Amino acid sequence: GxxxxxxxxxxxxxxxxxxxxxxxxxxxxxxxxxxxxxxxxxxxxxxxxxxxxxxxxxxxxxxxxxxxxxxxxxxxxxxxxxxxxxxxxxxxxxxxxxxxxxxxxxxxxxxxxxxxxxxxxxxxxxxxxxxxxxxxxxxxxxxxxxxxxxxxxxxxxxxxxxxxxxxxxxxxxxxxxxxxxxxxxxxxxxxxxxxxxxxxxxxxxxxxxxxxxxxxxxxxxxxxxxxxxxxxxxxxxxxxMVFGNADWRSATGVVFSRDPATGENKLYGEYLPYAQGEDVVAGIRTPKPIEKLKEEMPEVYEQLYNGVKLIEKTKKEVQDVEFTIEKGKLWFLQTRNAKMNPLAVLKTRVDMYKEGMITKEEAIMGVKPEYILQMLYPRIDESKAGKPLTKGIAASPGAVSGQAVFDPDRAVEWSKTGKQVILVREETKPDDVHGFYASVGVLTSRGGATSHAAVVARAIGRPAVVGAEALQIDYGTRIARVGDTVIKEGDWITIDGFTGSVYLGKVPTIEPKLPPEFFEFLDMADSVSVFEIRANADTPDDATISRRFGAKGIGLLRTERMFRAPGRLDLFRKVILSDNPGERRELLDQLAEMMKKDFLEIFEIMEGYPITVRLFDPPLHEFLPNFEELVTEVTRARTLGKPDPEKERLLARVKALMEANPMMGHRGVRVGITYPEIYAAQVKAILSAALELKRRGKHLEIQIMIPQVAEVRELEIIINNVVKPTAEEVFKAYGDSIEFKIGTMMETVRSCLTADKIAKVVDFMSFGTNDLTQAVFSFSRDDVENKFMSKYLELGVLPYDPFVTIDEEGVAKLMKVAIDAARSVKPDIEIGICGEHGGDPDSIKILAKVVGRGLNYFSASPYRVPVARLVAAQESL
Ligand code: PEP
Ligand code: MG
CATH class of the missing domain: 3.30.1490.20 (ATP-grasp fold, A domain)
Known part of the structure; x- marks a missing residue:
């Protein structure tokens, strides 16, 4: 009809x-x-x-x-x-x-x-x-x-x-x-x-x-x-109509073809004798577990089981089936794909693949990237949690502790001083978004699962509890109350975005337990992926986590922190303040010896995989005392009539190193060219560590990476005048040698536009899309979120934050230009990305579309490695 x-x-x-x-x-x-x-x-x-x-x-x-x-x-x-x-x-x-x-x-x-x-x-x-x-x-x-x-x-x-x-x-x-x-x-x-x-x-x-x-x-x-x-x-x-309320041999029920909480392959569900459909949902009477049906009506159970499994096999998804039994006769009333816990989804995909029900591709496509992220969020340690102060709606997953602040501007201020804050508001507005970025979590007393706070928190990946109605907030006095309990600004609280619980104080969190299927699944993903996933890892801990999560090497090892470690910062300051190259070299030799230990540890963990060590990158002034404080001290000494010549010299030096735009200033390869001893010391530490491990039978793939390059001559100078001679020196001292690669970061516009020239002198290139985004937009990456980005997003000037997800029309396009140019002269050159975008699912999708196999790998921060593995695989299919 x-x-x-x-x-x-x-x-x-x-x-x-x-x-x-x-x-x-x-x-x-x-x-x-x-x-x-x-x-x-x-x-x-x-x-x-x-x-x-x-x-x-x-x-x-x-x-x-x-x-x-x-x-x-x-x-x-x-x-x-x-x-x-x-x-x-x-x-x-x-x-x-x-x-x-x-x-x-x-x-x-x-x-x-x-x-x-x-x-x-x-x-x-x-x-x-x-x-x-x-x-x-x-x-x-x-x-x-x-x-x-x-x-x-x-x-x-x-x-x-x-x-x-x-x-x-x-x-x-x-x-x-x-x-x-x-x-x-x-x-x-x-x-x-x-x-x-x-x-x-x-x-x-x-x-x-x-x-x-x-x-x-x-x-x-x-x-x-x-x-x-x-x-x-x-x-x-x-x-x-059929009648589950015909007699006591009638019933109505719901079954899942597998356990939706665990993924276990067994019928899961319940039924209610002498009842019609709504009674099960309404929860008026307590239904019986489906196993009971097996005892009470074995033939019906058998028919139900076979039917449910047949549907599952046809739809290739776990099914949620409604049925009714009328006087001992079974009827199927509805079936749909089951809603399951992320872990269960993943286990089910692996199991169905093993059972031959679905292909590997279907298994991989069947898991949403968010599920992988959700599985990795820390959880409240229930054994140490105690009673929650109050409860709201679990709006965005993850458990975090932070100091309560009641105002987004204060959240920004506090976070700048290194504090970990939770933004607590009655409700949030688009004007508050800068506060979200500055906070580790968000708590509101009003609104539901689709409120502004919930939506934004999920979008930028902050745990959130919303609509905790017992919470009375007084913005004037910066105090919140739950009954008689008072939360003052700065008090520690913990929120659990999985359960909606809010706790007073810092509640310990634990890493989630990951089932073997988690790792099996990601190995399956790797097996179809045309992209490799590496990790951004600076410490042995990072390296260990990255390995566990299946990173195939380190795509970015930032070495800055090695200069800040206790006992080293003072030495390094002396280097910066000295204008005697001989003295600088001596001090740096001591530093090299210390840094070698760091490299030994990390290299050993990453044995057998490429390890990309980036040479010194930040502006030098970051390692010197604060200018304003020095001025105060010097002025005070002078007014007291006791000038301090040591401090005066230091101040003069700090002043000389000051820059109007430090992020575009004396940093990266520019430091390497003006202070070649610093790069030489790093190369020495890296290669000495490598040779010592080689002596112990370890196989290492070392890649040395030079940042901030804009002109190929910069690279040639560093390679020929610093890296190679230093390597020769180290090899001679050890009476042994090791092969290593030399490459560059692609994070200036000019390096991208001259990528063919650059490709000729390096073994690999890696896009630093944090700086590249900064350069392409001329947006300061350190200020943008606190200043105008939220307004831009609210007004739709930009569809998303380009520092989170790669800008398709500008940055990704420039990368494509660079990759094509590089591959035109060196088709097999290794090319990766190590900016934050390397672990962002949407960025991986965009880049797979725009540059495809032009990229060999994505390097992601350790906790992003699993999701990057999945998305890269999905984009490979
Ligand atoms: C980058 O710029 O993308 C990068 C990875 O380097 P950093 O973030 O250390 O500047
Ligand atoms: Mg950079």
């Missing part, structure tokens, strides 16, 4: 036309499973209903009548027949699931006469009246719009009158009384009882159509970005 299809006629894949729920019924029908016969009113009819100003389309009811005749022929029951009544459910269901957002009416067709037919059919007058009183309440609420309490109150009264606790215990008389009371409600309001089954059916269809546009359904679509292209309107399935 034009609007109506039978389950046998419909195409289960045309979900847009018949809706998800009906599609599942059609599929199960095709699979030969016992599905109650049904017909579908397509979404087209609902669309026309709205296009015609909420009027049923011409001819629709004629088709429905024909469809019902078809059901009558198939079942032998007849709508309105007092002897053998056909009863149907009228179900909503759009192309995508909108759980609980639209309406469904059950038991349509019941009235004072047909209830006896039903009683005869199920051989149970009590069961029939139970269905009848449910129908009246549901029809009254959904179709006639009568408040639910009007039906619940008499129900409670009847239970009290007969002294029973649970609904099925109400005696037949009680049910009959209830039916009369309900009919009186209808009469009071509408002057009639709506006992014509055809009228019931028509009104129910209209109610389903209407529920598509209910405020909650509209809100849900908006919140979940369900556009008309995705789901246009609801379809309506009219399905023959």
């Amino acid at each position: 034009k609007y109506v299809l039978t389950f046998e006629e419909a195409d289960p894949d045309d979900v847009k036309l018949i809706g998800g729920k009906a599609s599942s019924l059609v599929l199960m029908t095709r699979l030969g499973l016992p599905v109650p016969p049904g017909i579908i009113i397509t979404t087209r009819a609902c669309r026309e209903y709205y296009d015609r100003g909420e009027k049923l389309p011409e001819g629709l009811m004629d088709e429905v009548i024909r469809g019902v005749k078809y059901l009558e022929e198939k079942t032998g029951y007849k709508l309105g027949d007092p002897d053998k009544p056909l009863l149907v459910s009228v179900r909503s269901g759009a192309a995508v699931s909108m759980p609980g957002m639209m309406d469904t009416v059950l038991n349509v067709g019941l009235n004072d006469k047909t209830v006896y037919g039903l009683a005869k059919r199920i051989n149970n007058e009590h069961g029939a009246y139970d269905a009848y009183r449910r129908f009246l309440a549901m029809f009254g609420r959904i179709v006639l719009g009568i408040p639910e309490e009007e039906f619940n109150k008499p129900l409670d009264e009847i239970k009290r009158k007969y002294g029973v606790k649970e609904d099925p215990e109400i005696p037949l008389e009680g049910l009959k009384e209830l039916v009369e009371i309900y009919k009186q409600i209808f009469i009071r309001r509408f002057g009639k009882v709506f006992d014509d089954p055809w009228e019931q059916l028509k009104l129910s269809i209209e109610a389903v159509f209407k529920s598509w546009n209910s405020p909650r359904a509209r809100f849900y679509r908006e919140a979940n970005k369900i556009t008309p292209e995705i789901a246009d309107c609801t379809a309506t399935a009219i399905v023959t």
Whole structure:
């Protein structure tokens, strides 16, 4: 027909036309499973209903009548027949699931006469009246719009009158009384009882159509970005009723084809004897675990198990199946892809692959990158947590501790001084976003899971608890209260974005336990990936974590911190302050010896994998005392009449090194050229460590990387005048040698535009997209987030923060230019990326699209390595 299809006629894949729920019924029908016969009113009819100003389309009811005749022929029951009544459910269901957002009416067709037919059919007058009183309440609420309490109150009264606790215990008389009371409600309001089954059916269809546009359904679509292209309107399935409340050998239940919490491959679910669908959801009575069914009705269990597994095999996804048993006969009522815990999703993909149900590619594509991230967030150590102070909504996962601040500007100020803060607000606005970046977590006292705070926190990956209503915040005094407990600004609190709990003080967190499937899965991902994943790791701890997470080497080892370690900073300051190259070399020799120890440790952990060590990068002034403080000290000494010549010299030197734009100043290779001893000392430390490990039989792949290069001559000078002679010196001293690679960072615009020249003199290049983004936009990477970025995002000037996700039209395009130029002269040159973008899923997607295999690897911070492995694999397929 034009609007109506039978389950046998419909195409289960045309979900847009018949809706998800009906599609599942059609599929199960095709699979030969016992599905109650049904017909579908397509979404087209609902669309026309709205296009015609909420009027049923011409001819629709004629088709429905024909469809019902078809059901009558198939079942032998007849709508309105007092002897053998056909009863149907009228179900909503759009192309995508909108759980609980639209309406469904059950038991349509019941009235004072047909209830006896039903009683005869199920051989149970009590069961029939139970269905009848449910129908009246549901029809009254959904179709006639009568408040639910009007039906619940008499129900409670009847239970009290007969002294029973649970609904099925109400005696037949009680049910009959209830039916009369309900009919009186209808009469009071509408002057009639709506006992014509055809009228019931028509009104129910209209109610389903209407529920598509209910405020909650509209809100849900908006919140979940369900556009008309995705789901246009609801379809309506009219399905023959079966009765889980026919007797005690009847039941209704829900099963998952695997455990949705753990992924374990066993039927998981529950059922409720003598009940209809809503009773399970409503949680009025406690259902029985599905294992019990195996004991009580082994044949039904067997049939259920086989059916559920057959659907799973067909859909290649874990299924969430609703079923009903009527007097010992099983019926499948609905199936859908199960919502599972991320860990369970991952285990299931691995298991299904091993079982041969899905291909490796399907396994890899079936896990969302967010799931991997979620699995890695630290969790509250429950054994040490104590009682939470209060609870809110778990809005963005992860557990963190920080000092409470009640104002986004203060959050920025505090974080600049190195404090770890949690932004606490009643609610947040777009103007507060700089505070999110500055905070480790966000806590609000108002708003829900889709509030501004929740959405932004998830978007930028900050744990968040929102709507903790017990929290009373006073911005004026910078104090929050929960009952008698006071949180002052600066007090430590801990929030758990998994559970919504808020704790006073610092609660220890623990690393999540990762199942073996986690690692197995990522190994599968690697096996299809055309990209390698390395890690940005500066310390032995970083290196260990990176290895555990499967990094294939270090793509960026920043060496700056090696100069700041205790006992070294003073030495290094002397180097900077000395204008005698001989003295500088001597001091640096001592430093080289110390740094060698750091390299030994990290290299050993990364044995067998490439290790990319970047030579000194930051501006020198970062290692000197603070200028303002020095001025104060010198001035004070002078006013006291006791000038300090030592301090005066230091001040003069600090002043001489000061720069207006240090990030574009004397740093990186420019330091290497003006203070070649510094780079020489680093090369010496690196190669000595490598040779000592070689002596111990370790195999090392050392890559030395030079930062901030803009002109190929810079590289030539460093390579020929510093790196090579130093290497010769070290090799001679050790009486041994080692091969190593020399490369450059690509983080200035000019290096990208001259990449062909640069490629000729290096073995590898690695894009430093942090600096490159700074350079391409001329945005200061250290200031942008606190100043104008949030406004830019709010106004849509930029679609996203280019320091988080790579700018496709500018930065990625420039990378493409550089890569093409480099490969035109050296096709096999190794090219990677080591900016923060290397661990950002969206950036990996963009780069895979823009430069594809032009890149060999992504280097990500240690905790981003797993997600980078997955996304790189997904982008390889
Ligand atoms: C970069 O600029 O992208 C980079 C990796 O170097 P850093 O962040 O240390 O400047
Ligand atoms: Mg850089």
